Amino acid sequence: EVQLVESGGGLVQPGRPLRLSCAASGFTFDDYAMHWVRQVPGKGLEWVSGISWDSGAIGYADSVKGRFTISRDNAKNSLYLQMSSLRAEDTALYYCAKDIKTGLYGDFDYWGQGTLVTVSS
C-alpha cells in the first residue's frame, strides 16, 4: 500500500524558515518524480514544487521561487521542502504527491494527508 506521510508543519513567524518532510513507502521511490502541492483550507490547489526521480529536473511556482528548495533522498525514501523567508500567504496545508512518471509530468496518483503550515506573528 502506497503511503505518503508529511511532517514538519506548524506555526512559524513571518521571515522564519521551516522544513517539511515526506516519508514514502509502498512503492519504488526512486522510480517516480515527487511534488509539493498546497491548499488553503476551503480553497483551491496550488502546485509549489516538483523534483524528478534523480533530482535532475526541479521546478518551482513563481510564488516560491528563490525562497523554497525541494530535495529528495532516495536512500531514505524521503522528500523535503526547505522553506525560508516565509510569508503570511504561505499559510496552507502542504501535500506531498507522487507523480505517475519519473520526470516532471504533473499527474499525481497518490497524495499524503498534508501538514499544516501557519505563518503568523
Next chain:
Amino acid sequence: QSVLTQPPSASGTPGQRVTISCSGSSSNIGSNTVTWYQQFPGTAPKLVIYSTDQRPSGVPDRFSGSKSGTSASLAISGLQSEDEADYFCAAWDDTLNGPLFGGGTKLTVL
C-alpha cells in the same frame, strides 16, 4: 492566467449525467493533457482522470474526460450520492513549467 477556469458549482439528481467544464489557454490545456481530481471535505485529492481521458484502476467507468481546443470536461453519468465532492481540473502549463489547477467545482447531488 493564474488558474484554469471552472464553474464554482454544479448539481444533478441521482442517475443524471453531469458535466464540469475547465477552460484554459494554449499554454496549458491547448497543448497538454488534462487531469481531474476528486476531493471530499477534510481529505486529500484523489486522481479520477489522467491524460485527458484515462481512468486509474478503481475509478468507475461512469467518470469520463474529454478535451477540445483550450477547454476540457469531466462527465459523470449515473450520478450517485457518493459523487458529491469538489472536483479540480489540472494541466501542465508551459509558461509556469509546472501543473496549473482549476479553482474547483463543488458538485451537489440533489
